[in-house]
Amino acid sequence: MTIDPKYFELIQAEIDGEIDDAGKAELENFLAESEEGRAVYEELETLCRSLDSMPSLNPPSHLRHMLLNQAPVKAPTQPSPNLLQRLFSGPLLGYVGVFAAGVALTLALLDSGQISRGAFDDVTGLVGTLADAGRIAPEHGTISIDKSEVAGTVTLRSTGPLLIVDFDLSARQPVEIVAGYSDKTIWFNGFAQLESTGTSIAAETGAVTVRMDGKRRYAVYLNNPGMRPATIDLRFMANDEVIHEAQLSFSGTE
Amino acid sequence: MSEPNDTKLMERCSNGDRQAFEMLLARYEKPVFNAAYRMLNSPDDARDVTQTVFLKVYEHLDQYDPKYRFFSWIYRITLNESINWLKKTNRLDALEGDTADSASGPEQEASNQQLSEGMQAALMTISPDYRAVIVLKHLLGCSYQEISEVLEIPEKKVKSRLYTARQLLQQMLTERGLH
Numbered sequence: 422m423t424i425d426p427k428y429f430e431l432i433q434a435e436i437d438g439e440i441d442d443a444g445k446a447e448l449e450n451f452l453a454e455s456e457e458g459r460a461v462y463e464e465l466e467t468l469c470r471s472l473d474s475m476p477s478l479n480p481p482s483h484l485r486h487m488l489l490n491q492a493p494v495k496a497p498t499q500p501s502p503n504l505l506q507r508l509f510s511g512p513l514l515g516y517v518g519v520f521a522a523g524v525a526l527t528l529a530l531l532d533s534g535q536i537s538r539g540a541f542d543d544v545t546g547l548v549g550t551l552a553d554a555g556r557i558a559p560e561h562g563t564i565s566i567d568k569s570e571v572a573g574t575v576t577l578r579s580t581g582p583l584l585i586v587d588f589d590l591s592a593r594q595p596v597e598i599v600a601g602y603s604d605k606t607i608w609f610n611g612f613a614q615l616e617s618t619g620t621s622i623a624a625e626t627g628a629v630t631v632r633m634d635g636k637r638r639y640a641v642y643l644n645n646p647g648m649r650p651a652t653i654d655l656r657f658m659a660n661d662e663v664i665h666e667a668q669l670s671f672s673g674t675e
Numbered sequence: 676m677s678e679p680n681d682t683k684l685m686e687r688c689s690n691g692d693r694q695a696f697e698m699l700l701a702r703y704e705k706p707v708f709n710a711a712y713r714m715l716n717s718p719d720d721a722r723d724v725t726q727t728v729f730l731k732v733y734e735h736l737d738q739y740d741p742k743y744r745f746f747s748w749i750y751r752i753t754l755n756e757s758i759n760w761l762k763k764t765n766r767l768d769a770l771e772g773d774t775a776d777s778a779s780g781p782e783q784e785a786s787n788q789q790l791s792e793g794m795q796a797a798l799m800t801i802s803p804d805y806r807a808v809i810v811l812k813h814l815l816g817c818s819y820q821e822i823s824e825v826l827e828i829p830e831k832k833v834k835s836r837l838y839t840a841r842q843l844l845q846q847m848l849t850e851r852g853l854h
Contacts (some may be wrong), residue, residue, distance in 0.1 A: 433838055437812070439819055468845050475791050480708040481722055488700055488729045489693075623775035 424458055432462050436469050483565045490591035491636055550652030558585055564667040570659040571596045577653060578670035583610060584643040584671055586629075586653060591636040594659060600641060601628040601654040607645050614639035648674040677791035687817050689736045702836050703746070713810045714757035720764075722757045731756070740767060747824040750815060754807045754825070761803055790853055797841055797847040805840035812837060 431448040440448065440674040452458050536617070558578035565574050573590035586600055609624035620633045622641070629641050645651055650673035657665040679687075679698070687695035694800055707728050712721035731752055732739075739748060811817040811825055822837075823830045 430834060433834065433841075437819070437837075463842065464845065468841055468848070469813070471794055471848075472809065472844075475713075475794055475814065477705065477709050477814070478704060478712055478721075480704055481718075481723065484708070484722055484725060485700055485704055488704070489697060491726070491730055492734075568690065593706060615791065 424455070424461065426560045428455075429457060429461070432458070432465060436462075436466050439610050440552070476673060481565060481574075483567035483572040483574065486567050486569065487591045487636075490572060490593045518603075558583075561671050562669045564655065564669060566590070566657060566665050566667070568657070568659075568664050569592055570664055571657060575655060575667070575669065579645075579648075579671055579674075582644055582648055584645050584653070586641040586643065586669070587638075588631070588633075588640065589638050592631065592634050592659075595632060596664075597658040597659070598631045598633070599656040600631070602643065602647065602651060603627065603654075604645070604651050606647055606649070606660060607643050607651060610642040610644040612639065612641055636653055645671070682741045685736065685745060686741050686743065687739065688733070699732070699745075703749055704729075709814055710753050710810050711757050713814055714754065714803065714806055715760060716795060720760060724753070724760055727756050728753050737811065742779070744821075744824065747821065750811065750825045754810070758803050758807075759811065765767075779837070793848060793851060793853045794844070797844050797851075797853075799845045800847055801840055805836060805843060808833060808837045809840050809844070826853060 428448065428451050431440060431444050431451070434444060435448055439551075452462060550618040558580040561577045561579060563574050566572055571590055573588070573593040575590070576587040578585040578587055579642065588598070590596075590598075605627065608626075609629055612622050614620050614637065620631060620637050620639055623630045623634075629640070629643075631641065633639075643651075643653075651671045653669045654669045654670075655665075656663055657667075680694075681699065681702070684695040684699050688699065704725065708721050708725045711724040711728075712718055715721055715724065728749065732749060739745070798809060801809075807826065808822060811822045817825065819830050819833045819837075823831045826833070828836075
């Protein structure tokens, strides 16, 4: 026996709480007489219960601050975010999107005794391959920061002897981030960001200091020639005060 | 004192009231994130889409027409941005069943978490249009009329799309022994 399609509609409307009195009465009569109809009803009801009970996830804790930091302080009637904001805020997030969009990526190496020319080539190639960072440069950990001054994430990745500290942050005011490493065999290898302004960097033995404001995505490259276990201590500062401290660790490679 | 409604908050946002934007964000951050997550099946992608949605809301405050409800506007942006994301990542086509494999097996049936994972995997096998009505109905709790408003399609179409989407999900879950 086949069920008249109108009863399917009534069954669905009843389960969804959208049936009128006349429809309800008609459905009740139908279900009282149709075993097949009752089976369809139960099946759909079970499915809908399962769908209703799918858990709700909490957004990342830093997301709200990131979003607030992106909104201009004084909202004009027609705010016009700059290109960087658009690129970073959307699904193009990440280095691959920028390459795809043909936007120039700045690869800056500092004048530091720690840097070799050979390393420069390595880093240049690596930045291009960050398109598929998760596969090519696996993650070793991510920390979140959720402060009113700055919010976002910092992820530690590695590929070969290179450690990549990947910053995805949004700051409402100038902040300074110090990435320190006690292993003296590790040296600063390079820096990449998605626009040539807005972030400055200083490197010394055992620490790299980045100063930024606004929404920024950039990476600091450290050479860890022995591929030994390493710890990166991150210190976030605003108005000369430490606002957050965190640590990222690399467990080493045999 | 009652909370200001969405329209009032939007008016205040247009006048540069940052606190109003913060209130809208507090109200809609979680539903937007979850809708995007169910559409995309990735918390990272959902985070990026959520950012885009709120930035678009902020950018286009002047385009909001108060005769329509705010939630229908922001949910429409969310679903459109999710579908755009799927297009950009070449994931617009429904996935074949292999993504749901992890949820099969008789002993797994008992677990709510596995059922939930199986349901999410099944959701990813239906087209984004069908997925969207399921998300609106079951995750965001919209009525037929509200779904019609968000998707800008007639209510009759909402009902038929919802029915087909559920049939497809039922079929997928039955095949995997989850229902």
